[in-house]
Amino acid sequence: MKQAVSLLLVALFLIASCKKQEEEKVQYLVDETVKIRIDSTLQSFVDLGDVAGASALIFEKGEEVYYNAFGYTDIKNKKPMERNTLVQIYSMTKPITGTALMTLYEEGKFQLDDPLEKYAPEFANMQVYKGYDSIAGEMILEPAKRPITIRDITRHTAGFSGQRDLPGLGEAIAEADALNRENTLAEMAKKLSSVPLGYHPGEHWEYGISVDVQAYLVELLSDQPYATYVQEHVLDPLKMNDTRYFVPESDRDRMSSAYRHDGDSLIQLPNEEAHAYNYTKWPLTPGGWGFTSTLDNYMRFAQMLVNKGTLEGVQVLDSSTVELMTTNHLDESIEERSWLPSKGQVGFGIDFAVRLRPPASPEENNGVVGEFFWDGAASTLFWVDPTNELTAVLFVQVFPYNGTLHKRFRDAVYGPFSLEESTSE
CATH class of the missing domain: 3.40.710.10 (DD-peptidase/beta-lactamase superfamily)
Structure with a gap:
């Protein structure tokens, strides 16, 4: 009996020693x-x-x-x-929005390569800025090579531009005033979609309004x-x-x-x-x-x-x-x-x-x-x-x-x- 107790004590000691060693291995x-x-x-x-x-x-x-x-x-x-x-926190808001959007992804509400226009029709048939005709006094536009995808708005490749120094496009961006605080997200999206893209979707990385469009998409997909x-x-x-x-x-x-x-x-x-x-x-x-x-x-x-x-x-x-x-x-x-x-x-x-x-x-x-x-x-x-x-x-x-x-x-x-x-x- 005494021998059994002794063996038990030794075992407990060894277990405690191993646990202590494991804890001591944690280095910060x-x-x-x-x-x-x-x-x-x-x-x-x-x-x-x-x-x-x-x-x-x-x-x-x-x-x-x-x-x-x-x-x-x-x-x-x-x-x-x-x-x-x-x-x-300004743009540290963005990852929180992305998290909200991806909870809907988990519900099967969308796929990343879905066209944005599938859920937000105002972004169909987008035009892309190619320059400015100073004689005619108007922008030179061409159809987008492909639709904006949801992946584009999560990685800033949608084509939305903030280049206000470009003749014609800069004025269109200012006139739309999409991020005016008095706009709802739906109004923001409608105004944004009226402005030509600065480049074809997927071709450039330009930081900007894409994550605000993500918030609008959350509204559309959740009905909240x-x-x-x-x-x-x-x-x-x-x-x-x-x-x-x-x-x-x-x-x-x-x-x-x-x-x-x-x-x-x-x-x-x-x-x-x-x-x-x-x-x-x-x-x-x-x-x-x-x-x-x-x-x-x-x-x-x-x-x-x-x-x-x-x-x-x-x-x-x-x-x-x-x-x-x-x-x-x-x-x-x-x-x-x-x-x-x-x-x-x-x-x-x-x-x-x-x-x-x-x-x-x-x-x-x-x-x-x-x-x-x-x-x-x-x-x-x-x-x-x-x-x-x-x-x-x-x-x-x-x-x-x-x-x-x-x-x-x-x-x-x-x-x-x-x-x-x-x-x-």
Whole structure:
């Protein structure tokens, strides 16, 4: 009997020892040294006058490994940047819209290569801009080579153009005023479809209004207002209570002011100007911009993605759908890509940039192959790094967009990029 008890105790000891060893094997990229480096970097953003305030949140392997905030949301009133500060995330709205759309994909409501006109007939028989006849005083147009597909509006190859400097086309874009806040999404789509495309679908990558068309498509496919659908199928399930278009008066003391650079000076914009969209309930509920959020709210979205569609037992997307969204859909034959190459060695999935290769030089954005990410006009950023099970959210509020902040933050997280290390992997 004593021998049996002794053997049991030895077995339990060995099991406990093995478990401890397994736990000790878990190593985090973001250790104390990295935390100090990130602190120093974010503080430098403020000290150098790049931003008024900066905050960041990082999760790794399901655990919070970093949070800190520096500087002010409101310089004039010395109001500090805090964890529950609300910021305008601008184009970081786009991946949320893509997620809402793909919940309908999972229901079999559409296929990616379906023509957009199948569901939105106003986009049938689109014309493409080829130039301007100054003598006749009219645009030179030709029929689109093929219809716009849903895949086109998820990867910015639909042909919609924002080139207001092109004679004739620029005036047509301005006259349509598709993104006027007084327009509903249906009115936006009708006005947009009246403007010739800037290029043939599938031939160029040009960032812009495509994700607002995604929001309109959500309305058509769900028979619900877009704002209602995204609330019920993405925001509520993820408990993203602070992610919204309209900010009530009770929460406006948490809103960060916005800033812009004028030479070396950092100018604080009047709140009534900077927050005009979020302080009024407008008819337009764009898919491409408009949401406010907090670090923790947006981190919940990022955590759902790194967990392949599920968070805390709630499934928003199937894992195969997340994989589809985070796979490059931008064929190498599409050579015209506007400023997308400035993001690094990336392609484009469904509302995310997708890293295909390591940085080609120390000057490029740092990151891990397989990551996917996006950012916002006020220089906010998030990314998902599946290799390290890492998700990061960076909040600042400064115009014009400053990509060098993202480069410095990424270098702080991963360490300065070494071309030798990259080529030896």
